[in-house]
Amino acid sequence: MSFSQEKVIIIGAGIVGLMTALELIEHGYHVEIFDQTDAAKAASWAGGGILSPMYPWKYHPAVNQLAQFGKQSYLSWNQKVMPISGIDFEIEQVGMLIFDHDQYDRGLNYAHDFHEPEQASSLLTQEDLHQLNPRLNKTLDFAVYFPQLANVRNPRLTQSVLKYLQQHQNVTIRQHIAITKFTRDRSKIIAALDDQGNAYSADHYVIATGAWTESLIQPFGLKLEIKPIHGQMVLYKTPEKWLPNMCMNNTMYLIPRRDGHIVCGSSTNDFGFDRNVREDISQNIIQSALSLVPDLADFPIVKQWSGLRPGSPTGVPKIGRVADLNNLWMNAGHYRNGLVMAPASARLLREQMQGIETFVDAGPYQI
Ligand SMILES: Cc1cc2nc3c(=O)[nH]c(=O)nc-3n(C[C@H](O)[C@H](O)[C@H](O)COP(=O)(O)OP(=O)(O)OC[C@H]3O[C@@H](n4cnc5c(N)ncnc54)[C@H](O)[C@@H]3O)c2cc1C
Structure with missing residues (x-):
């Protein structure tokens, strides 16, 4: 070294x-x-x-x-x-379900075509989905499942x-x-x-x-x-392990944390350096989240925020x-x-x- x-x-x-x-x-x-x-x-x-x-x-x-x-x-x-900080990053390998119909083929072939074994995936039927994640909207018919994908509690x-x-x-x-x-x-x-x-x-x-x-x-x-791109989030609190996987559809996602918090996002807008949380964007995130997991509506929204991504072309x-x-x-x-x-x-x-x-x-x- x-x-x-x-x-x-x-x-x-x-x-x-x-x-x-x-x-x-x-x-x-x-x-x-x-x-x-x-x-x-x-x-x-x-x-x-x-x-x-x-x-x-x-x-x-x-x-x-x-x-x-x-x-x-x-x-x-x-x-x-x-061991020094006393804070766990909470890296959770909960896998990701992607519901976008038009992404099935590319999603399923990606790991093989691009030599990324961590992105290995399989196609799940409605029955598989229900067994894996009973909270999902019953009308969701297929998903591509990436079991090795994880999130970190940033x-x-x-x-x-x-x-x-x-x-x-x-x-x-x-x-x-x-x-x-x-x-x-x-x-x-x-x-x-x-x-x-x-x-x-x-x-x-x-x-x-x-x-x-x-x-x-x-x-x-x-x-x-490089310019600021506003991204907004909505945070729900559910019981621990309530939602077993990350879910994604049409660029909107749900990310379960270890303690039952669920982060829902997001948006991409050029508002300059304005970081205000906007009601119309919140409503859009909430509707997208509920379309995937309708029972989320039974739990409280505990926080909303936005951040400025360092956007580049x-x-x-x-x-x-x-x-x-x-x-x-x-x-x-x-x-x-x-x-x-x-x-x-x-x-x-x-x-x-x-x-x-x-x-x-x-x-x-x-x-
Ligand atoms: C809603 C949202 C969802 C996201 N989801 C994901 C995700 O799931 N996975 C993922 O990988 N990424 C995600 N990102 C993107 C990711 O958060 C950013 O790409 C990343 O945080 C950028 O890190 P950074 O250190 O460059 O910027 P920042 O975290 O913004 O840090 C830059 C720092 O520089 C400081 N600074 C700026 N100018 C000066 C100066 N002149 N002097 C001193 N200090 C200065 C600022 O105060 C700031 O603290 C998401 C972002 C948002 C907003």
């Missing part, structure tokens, strides 16, 4: 920044993480935590290339981090990683400090500056600012078209060195799949920073 004593400033403490920090300290780096608000509270808190792209066959192969490592990576990180994941980092001797976390620009000397960044003009220096700088990335990189003449994140700068890096633009891609994205960035051979082709993620 190659080992570095260098210091890295990471801007952004969402899942991408936090996993990057974790990956780097494991290889001897010192990190200083900045967040303009509370750490681990933006999109990475708001997401659903499904550890697979929705309908992976619809995504660019570069998204699936990173996503396929999500579940296994989190299982191992949880083993390492939980608010716990990010809190656990944050807590682990906070106690680590090589980590400094600075919250409520917005980094607004960089100073440079030819091809090297000299410092990151906050909105009060304070300067912070390191050997390397990583931009992991999610939906807020564009303004930070504009001065370098780059236009990556292809959904392929930018991971690597920024332009002609030797020590400025980016790990951003993960759009709908940042939670599942974060561990592999972090590894890919760390390997590039170390100048060693990367475990996947870094080409598709170049800035």
Whole structure:
């Protein structure tokens, strides 16, 4: 294992920044993480935590290339981090049922055609469905079942990683400090500056600012078209183990948590940086959820929220060195799949920073 004593400033403490920090300290780096608000509270808190792209066959192969490592990576990180943080990520392999009629063929063939055994699936009849999941709407006639798909309880994941980092001797976390620009000397960044003009220096700088990335990189003449995409959620509380599987139809989904909470989502809208919860979107999510599991109507809605995904045109994140700068890096633009891609994205960035051979082709993620 190659080992570095260098210091890295990471801007952004969402899942991408936090996993990057974790990956780097494991290889001897010192990190200083900045967040303009509370750490681990933006999109990475708001997401659903499904550890697979929705309908992976619809995504660019570069998204699936990173996503396929999500579940296994989190299982191992949880083993390492939980004894220190005291917080379980709650990775639940409950499987996923997809009801979209027009996706059956591609769903059933995906694991074989794209060599992803974790995406193995089978076609279930109405009778199979009723046995597997008696809560489902009786009118649902078929589904493709992916038994190995899992979800992670992302608010716990990010809190656990944050807590682990906070106690680590090589980590400094600075919250409520917005980094607004960089100073440079030819091809090297000299410092990151906050909105009060304070300067912070390191050997390397990583931009992991999610939906807020564009303004930070504009001065370098780059236009990556990363923009906030509003996604809304509705949370029900049912008894434990009430809903045995994740369910998906027409891009709307239900995600059961270990304690009986069920996360229902979601929407995709360009409202700029407005994060308000909208009633019409809530109603749409509720109707979709009830069309799959009508008895949910007997249980209370305990919370609703929205988050801003770092939307990008292809959904392929930018991971690597920024332009002609030797020590400025980016790990951003993960759009709908940042939670599942974060561990592999972090590894890919760390390997590039170390100048060693990367475990996947870094080409598709170049800035
Ligand atoms: C409703 C919804 C459902 C989702 N479901 C899933 C899912 O099931 N599976 C999945 O894999 N993904 C899902 N996602 C997507 C996933 O949540 C995102 O891709 C991921 O959280 C992005 O992580 P991030 O760290 O890049 O961004 P964020 O979590 O938004 O973190 C970026 C951080 O950078 C900070 N920051 C920004 N600018 C600055 C600055 N200038 N200075 C200092 N700090 C700054 C922000 O305050 C923020 O804390 C979902 C998202 C939403 C909204």
